[in-house]
Amino acid sequence: MRSRIEARFADLKREGRAGFVPYIMAGDPDAGTALAILKGLPGVGADLIELGFPFSDPMAEGPPIQRAAQRALKAGMTLSGVLELARRFREGDRATPLILMGYMNLILHRGIAAFARDVAEAGVDGVIVVDCPPEEAGELADALDGADVSLIRLATPTSDDARLQVVARRTSGFVYYVSVAGVTGVKEADATAVAPMVERVRRASDLPVAVGFGIKTPERAAAIARVADAVVVGSALVDEVADAAEMNEDVTGRVLLKAESLAKAVRSARIGQTTV
Amino acid sequence: MNAPTSRPAGRPNDYTAYPDAEGRFGDYGGRFVPETLMPLVHELDAAYRAAKADPAFQAELAGYLKHYVGRPSPLYFAERLSAHLGRARVYFKREELNHTGAHKINNCMGQILLAMRMGKTRIIAETGAGQHGVATATVCARFGLPCVIYMGEVDVERQKPNVFRMNLLGAEVRPVASGSATLKDAMNEALRDWVTNVHDTYYLIGSAAGPHPYPEMVRDFQCVIGREARAQILEAEGRLPDALVACVGGGSNAIGLFHPFLNDEGVRLFGVEAAGEGLDARHAAAINGGRPGVLHGNKTYLLQDAEGQITEAHSISAGLDYPGIGPEHSWLHDVGRATYLTATDAETLEAFQLCAELEGIIPALESAHALARLPEICREVGPDGIVVLNLSGRGDKDVATVAQALGRRI
Numbered sequence A: 001m002r003s004r005i006e007a008r009f010a011d012l013k014r015e016g017r018a019g020f021v022p023y024i025m026a027g028d029p030d031a032g033t034a035l036a037i038l039k040g041l042p043g044v045g046a047d048l049i050e051l052g053f054p055f056s057d058p059m060a061e062g063p064p065i066q067r068a069a070q071r072a073l074k075a076g077m078t079l080s081g082v083l084e085l086a087r088r089f090r091e092g093d094r095a096t097p098l099i100l101m102g103y104m105n106l107i108l109h110r111g112i113a114a115f116a117r118d119v120a121e122a123g124v125d126g127v128i129v130v131d132c133p134p135e136e137a138g139e140l141a142d143a144l145d146g147a148d149v150s151l152i153r154l155a156t157p158t159s160d161d162a163r164l165q166v167v168a169r170r171t172s173g174f175v176y177y178v179s180v181a182g183v184t185g186v187k188e189a190d191a192t193a194v195a196p197m198v199e200r201v202r203r204a205s206d207l208p209v210a211v212g213f214g215i216k217t218p219e220r221a222a223a224i225a226r227v228a229d230a231v232v233v234g235s236a237l238v239d240e241v242a243d244a245a246e247m248n249e250d251v252t253g254r255v256l257l258k259a260e261s262l263a264k265a266v267r268s269a270r271i272g273q274t275t276v
Numbered sequence B: 001m002n003a004p005t006s007r008p009a010g011r012p013n014d015y016t017a018y019p020d021a022e023g024r025f026g027d028y029g030g031r032f033v034p035e036t037l038m039p040l041v042h043e044l045d046a047a048y049r050a051a052k053a054d055p056a057f058q059a060e061l062a063g064y065l066k067h068y069v070g071r072p073s074p075l076y077f078a079e080r081l082s083a084h085l086g087r088a089r090v091y092f093k094r095e096e097l098n099h100t101g102a103h104k105i106n107n108c109m110g111q112i113l114l115a116m117r118m119g120k121t122r123i124i125a126e127t128g129a130g131q132h133g134v135a136t137a138t139v140c141a142r143f144g145l146p147c148v149i150y151m152g153e154v155d156v157e158r159q160k161p162n163v164f165r166m167n168l169l170g171a172e173v174r175p176v177a178s179g180s181a182t183l184k185d186a187m188n189e190a191l192r193d194w195v196t197n198v199h200d201t202y203y204l205i206g207s208a209a210g211p212h213p214y215p216e217m218v219r220d221f222q223c224v225i226g227r228e229a230r231a232q233i234l235e236a237e238g239r240l241p242d243a244l245v246a247c248v249g250g251g252s253n254a255i256g257l258f259h260p261f262l263n264d265e266g267v268r269l270f271g272v273e274a275a276g277e278g279l280d281a282r283h284a285a286a287i288n289g290g291r292p293g294v295l296h297g298n299k300t301y302l303l304q305d306a307e308g309q310i311t312e313a314h315s316i317s318a319g320l321d322y323p324g325i326g327p328e329h330s331w332l333h334d335v336g337r338a339t340y341l342t343a344t345d346a347e348t349l350e351a352f353q354l355c356a357e358l359e360g361i362i363p364a365l366e367s368a369h370a371l372a373r374l375p376e377i378c379r380e381v382g383p384d385g386i387v388v389l390n391l392s393g394r395g396d397k398d399v400a401t402v403a404q405a406l407g408r409r410i
């Protein structure tokens, strides 16, 4: 059976454009608002969605996503709550792939087998575990395989060709290229540096390549969309949540507006371009 | 070959054969770091293995340990404290006499030589009590490398003298406000720095924790404590001790003392965790009050809530104020080779004063946790028993904290 992720990337390929992948933190600023944002994202141009599950000690996150996790935890979000959000989203949307992203401790805490079963049951299509490199992923990869959920691996600026082979092995869905050496939301990605790395990842794997970390503006998103199969934007959206909440504005509306502008930039990036 | 039949199930034949090639001590340890760091962790592993096998590296390290750190540290018979406690003989391994006043410099010296061998030009570290920060700043000054120390805001406040010492040594101390603003957050921030500055930066971890190969490497550098103590007690008493005792934060001073005795099953090993205000209140006892999980690159016992979020540790001693413990200790606990006890803040304060009054040694609050469990351990080993306690650091840095806890003004 073809997965939702495969189907979506096949569609994108047919349309000759890159996908837009917004990242939001589950439960930020609260469960209800996060669900409203989640439900609204496909309508403003999200092709896939990454949903962060909050952890107290997110070691690869910069201040924006650290703070988002803190807000979500303060509002009472739990992994079970995240799965509930996913389930509610899936009830109304059968097509948009949903990827969970977070840290290993919560998965171990739930139990690897139970986690795999529960995410599949909630309609989640893929999982990214930031602090679980291939060397530590054997059991999780087996469990997710058994549940038909993709374990999405990360390639980075520090990956040489030998390392890319390790990363590509047992990866499914797509490969996530982390475009800067650093934490989320601090350094800015440079499309001219990203392009050759995406090519190298493509040589190591037949899977589509999504690029994220350090993409904040529509201009930057468009530049990356010309060289990658999908563009992930996280911190910029999460900052929107923070700003809107602080100023007592409509959080959902502002995040969706921002997402829409990013989606437009990604969707129109290759117009007029003949080859990718 | 005949497998020994007397060992309980799960006990290995050779405790010193760990970690395995994947950095595992049984189920614990490993390399749970972001992919960006994996090539660096592998590079470090290869570089450490080469250095470990290189006699020139070992000779250089031994030279600095002797002439700069002041090793060997004495093994001292604590006569009056022993008499006070009963009839067992208690020896102190005097790590507080090392340059900078704690065991931390043993590891720093080893790692800085490795960092230079690897061509790294910038050093970062985390610190809780400031002892590891001071030791790192010290070796960076000695070898002329720039140094950034991450320290929780709470710890910056309670360990002011050490902050100033680090500054005098030329280090930049960056206060960390995120999370609980203590050691675990300093470690998060150091990891974030490392992932951002992958090309020139060496992360000098201060305890036997973190991703492989750190727990093994830090242990190896701290094993000088146990190797010396073994030879010294054989010379002093003509036999091995009945028990070893050390405080456990991340676990580096404890594993450094324990490791050369791991295969001497007649030597009992006692680690003492910080019970803070009590195990049913705020504490820092990962084994006694936590469950296995993953944090800071390794699988180990951790303080966590019902949802798997890491909880804040509490101890009067900043150096033990950490929700985890090195993975080798988690394994030694599970297989039953070592026993992990606890001491509360109040018990620690009493032991701190007793040691000062009876022995003329002001111990670090960390080390005073080990002192606090001596009565029970002495009773266990009996009248002719021999106990070696790791006096991991001196307490000058703690006098303000102790005065405040005792309600005295200085």
Ligand SMILES: Cc1ncc(COP(=O)(O)O)c(C=O)c1O
Pocket: B102, B103, B128, B129, B130, B131, B132, B206, B207, B208, B247, B248, B249, B250, B251, B252, B253, B254, B318, B319, B320, B364, B366, B367, B392, B393, B394
């Ligand atoms: C004197 C002293 N002892 C013990 C510790 C705890 O660390 P570890 O458990 O790694 O020895 C510290 C940490 O700062 C310390 O300063």
